Amino acid sequence: MDLAERMKLITPSMTLAIDAKAKKLKDEGQDILNFGVGEPDFNTPQVICDAAKKAIDEGHHKYTPAAGTLELRKAIGQYLNREYKVSYEPSDIVVSGGAKHSLYNTFLALVNPGDEVLIPSPFWVSYPEQVKFAGGVPVYVDCPESSEFKLTTEALAAKITPKTKVLILNSPSNPTGAVVGRKAMEGIAELVLKHKIWVVSDEIYSKLIYGEEHVCFPALSKEVAAQTILINGMSKAFAMTGWRIGYAAGPSKIMKAIADFQSHSTSNPTAIAQKASVAGLAMPDSEIQKMVSVFKIRRDIIVDGLNAIPGVKCLKPAGAFYVFPNIKALLKPGHATSMELSEYLLDKAKVAVTPGIAFGAEGYLRISYATSEKNILEGLKRIKEVI
Numbered sequence: 001m002d003l004a005e006r007m008k009l010i011t012p013s014m015t016l017a018i019d020a021k022a023k024k025l026k027d028e029g030q031d032i033l034n035f036g037v038g039e040p041d042f043n044t045p046q047v048i049c050d051a052a053k054k055a056i057d058e059g060h061h062k063y064t065p066a067a068g069t070l071e072l073r074k075a076i077g078q079y080l081n082r083e084y085k086v087s088y089e090p091s092d093i094v095v096s097g098g099a100k101h102s103l104y105n106t107f108l109a110l111v112n113p114g115d116e117v118l119i120p121s122p123f124w125v126s127y128p129e130q131v132k133f134a135g136g137v138p139v140y141v142d143c144p145e146s147s148e149f150k151l152t153t154e155a156l157a158a159k160i161t162p163k164t165k166v167l168i169l170n171s172p173s174n175p176t177g178a179v180v181g182r183k184a185m186e187g188i189a190e191l192v193l194k195h196k197i198w199v200v201s202d203e204i205y206s207k208l209i210y211g212e213e214h215v216c217f218p219a220l221s222k223e224v225a226a227q228t229i230l231i232n233g234m235s236k237a238f239a240m241t242g243w244r245i246g247y248a249a250g251p252s253k254i255m256k257a258i259a260d261f262q263s264h265s266t267s268n269p270t271a272i273a274q275k276a277s278v279a280g281l282a283m284p285d286s287e288i289q290k291m292v293s294v295f296k297i298r299r300d301i302i303v304d305g306l307n308a309i310p311g312v313k314c315l316k317p318a319g320a321f322y323v324f325p326n327i328k329a330l331l332k333p334g335h336a337t338s339m340e341l342s343e344y345l346l347d348k349a350k351v352a353v354t355p356g357i358a359f360g361a362e363g364y365l366r367i368s369y370a371t372s373e374k375n376i377l378e379g380l381k382r383i384k385e386v387i
């Protein structure tokens with residue numbers, strides 16, 4: 001018996017072989033440094049953990065509404081208004097099992113078979129796969145290194161067709177750390193309003209930003225907000241990756257459809273994690289900024305170290321916790337690929353990185369600096385030695 005046709009649309013991750021091999025080598029006792037993990041190495045703040053323990057003791061063990069508790073949806077609305085001056089009622093918010101889940105729900109709610117979805121490239125690996133699963137057609141908008149990997153209105157306008165239904169925005173970006181500025185965002189807003197294009201604005205890294213402004217896309221105007229689904233969550237800024245709480249915020253009609261679908265698929269997110277998230281959203285911003293200041297130091301160390309390696313060029317990202325170095329000078333024309341270089345670094349340097357081709361960008365690597373300074377310095381040393 002064959003699999004359903006929809007399952008054949010999904011492209012296996014090219015990073016699985018590297019990840020599986022890295023884990024196997026580590027299990028065998030080898031000293032592997034993993035720079036492929038997209039999660040903070042900090043522990044979840046104690047106030048959040050204490051709230052979870054209290055929730056257990058107080059008996060919050062039952063189902064909640066499929067869209068999430070009213071308490072948490074109110075807390076999210078207050079947080080977004082406080083941070084970005086954008087207004088959402090609880091009925092405009094759906095809480096899901098992580099921001100990835102929120103994205104998937106959103107594409108199912110917006111995309112019909114054959115609809116084109118614009119994806120700035122380099123892109124996070126799951127965007128095209130989720131779009132295809134919803135029946136959409138990924139259309140890639142090139143954001144080259146020469147434009148600091150930032151989406152421009154010129155590049156976007158060139159890709160819009162009568163079939164365009166959705167634009168995905170991701171600022172700060174995974175994998176590049178690029179941050180789109182206000183002027184560019186305003187130009188993008190004019191285009192999507194003119195062509196009546198939905199925007200899925202993935203702002204999961206919005207608090208992890210270094211010296212630049214984060215422009216919350218739906219906060220640009222009421223008209224923009226009416227065509228935007230904002231995606232965010234607790235994983236990155238609150239160091240809650242394993243707690244699996246993400247959320248979508250947007251027009252209540254779309255949110256109701258998402259909540260209805262979620263009620264038949266996963267039901268509610270974990271009740272205890274929702275209680276913990278309420279405490280996290282009320283936490284002083286200074287707690288997050290402590291983590292951001294550490295990431296900034298690590299970013300500077302890894303960028304300087306990579307640029308000191310012959311054949312490697314690395315821009316300094318303004319957000320997230322990834323660098324995206326250009327390693328084209330290290331690849332043999334017509335032969336070596338970023339995947340092969342990743343395998344080589346794992347074999348010879350015992351350093352795990354992610355090949356750029358997984359993000360639609362051959363000739364690059366994604367390296368996470370969500371690890372200690374000690375590991376970063378040792379990893380740079382090993383990479384330089386084998387190269």
